[in-house]
Amino acid sequence: MGLKLQPLLILTMLALLGASTFAYELQTSGAGGAPLRWSSKTVELAVSDSIFDSPNIRGSEHAYEAIARAAASWNTASGIQIVLSRSKALSVSPPGRKGDGLSLITIAQTPENLLLFSGFNSSRPAVTRLFFDGKGRILEADIVLNPYFSTSTDGSPGSFDLESTVVHELGHALGLGHSEVLGASMRNSVARNGLYSLPFTSARTLSSDDIAGVRALYGPADSEGHCCGSVAGTVERDGTGESEVFLWLEEKETGAVAAMTRVAASGGFRIDGLASGTYDVFTRDEGAGAASVGEVEIRKDVTSEVRYKSRAGTGRSLLSAVGFNGQLSTIAVPVNAGRSYKIYLSATAELEHFEFGASAPGIAVDRSATEFPDYGSEVSVAAFVVDVDDSVPEGEYTLRLYRNGEMVDCIVGSVSVEKAPNPWSHREL
Ligand SMILES: [Zn+2]
Known part of the structure; x- marks a missing residue:
């Protein structure tokens, strides 16, 4: 999509078991374009009455609370405020340069909504359609839950968890792409309740990678005094450089994954939205396995400039x-x-x-x-x-x-x- 400087439409999707994508990643308005983001700190989202009437949401009497909790997760993590209201509207805006101005979450079986789940998207539990201008400013975000799938608020086996699904789609609505961190809410894979013989509610809780991503766009919540700093630099690649390289940070003290990103073909990378602290840095080359490459100190309002050498050849991706x-x-x-x-x-x-x-x-x-x-x-x-x-x-x-x-x-x-x-x-x- 090289149509820069034009209002564009993109689809972002939640796959059952997606191909690997990038880690906390921001959506852009085309190659080299500006990251997509709302210019206002308040995003109004209307919840369609179809959500409460749908026979395909088990426990739909708790649907509004589930959606409100999903919005609150992003609101608490960052400087953005998603404000919910209710609407009788059923359909998302059709593809085009502009929407109708109403950002909507819906599950109604209208022709416009069903079209989103034809072909390639048919296995996806939800789709988000974004409208934005040439400067990357998001103008409207419409979310459709797949009306053919069973969704639930009560962990019913075989259904998708409503709150987890909405957390993921709201991430897209705010401008985030997919994450490579397995436990991230923005991971391009979601399980039905019942995988591992457990209700699948993990994605309700934002991972540190999700939080770094949303803070990269909207800054921290006012109360987060230790945030945010950045790390940027290059990874010098050992070997042919054909395969994808990812770089991630783990908290030195706890080993918790903080954030992960894909290294550009040029070797460049940047991660924003990080809390102050000391981190171990790792790379994983899809063709050569993973290695520790160093550590970095993150300080508030500072970009730590670093240069690492990826240690390919320690193994294969196994x-x-x-x-x-x-x-x-x-x-x-x-x-x-x-x-x-x-x-x-x-x-x-x-x-x-x-x-x-x-x-x-x-x-x-x-x-x-x-x-x-x-x-x-x-x-x-x-x-x-x-x-x-x-x-x-x-x-x-x-x-x-x-x-x-x-x-x-x-x-x-x-x-x-x-x-x-x-x-x-x-x-x-
Ligand atoms: Zn997705």
Whole structure:
């Protein structure tokens, strides 16, 4: 879409199991264009009456509260205020240079809404249509929940969680793209309730990566005194440079994933919206595995300029999925502090030759209890018990693969420590 300087329309979507995309990423008005954002700090969004009448939302009497909580998550995290109202309107604005001026969230089965779920989008639980001008100013954001799918507020198995879905779509409505961090609300994958035999409510809670993204656009909430600083620089790539490279930060003290971004083909990167503190910095080359490349100190209102060398050649990209309760997926495993869980990893190499670990000092792998269950000849699977100490803060943590004591690959944000109970505990600590 090279139509810069013209009002444009783009679609952003929530996929079931999407291809990998970029990490906290901002949508732009075309290649090299300005990031999309609202110019006002207040965004008015109308909730269509169809949300309350829909037979496809189980527990629809709680739908407004779920949508209000989703809006509050973004409002609390940043300087933006999403203000809700109700509307009898049913349809999103049709594609074009301009919408009707009303930003709407709807599930009505109108022809205009249903068109959004034809073909490629048919498997998506929701779609957001943005209208913006040539300067990247968002003028209208319309969200349609897929009227063909079951959505719920009560965790009904097989349905999509309404609040999680709306959190994700509101992120698009504010200008965010998809995240590469597994536990992020803006991740381009969402599970139905029932994956891992759990209700899927993880995405209700914004990850640090989501929060950095929205703060990059709208700044922090007034109360956040320690925010925000930035890191920018280059990654010098070792090897052919054909594959994608991602760079991310983990809090030095806790190991929690703070934010992640895709490194440009030129080697340049930038992450804004970071809280002050010390971070370990990592890169993952899709063709060469993951490595620690250094650390950085983030200070409020300062951009730390850094230069890293990516250490390709330490391995190949080996890990393909994480899992729980016997199911493999690209969805983060939700766990609770103070408990221990059996977690799975799958890879394209024989996992018997590797060791496993986590980014958090408080998450320990019990090496004595690793099993290698048979999932067929295409994939190697390891199942091991992790002890999550009571002291581990809520957040996203990275499962790592080691060989001879050196990290060779990892899945960023593959374990999500959260409050929502995961009762499938291996043992109490
Ligand atoms: Zn999406």
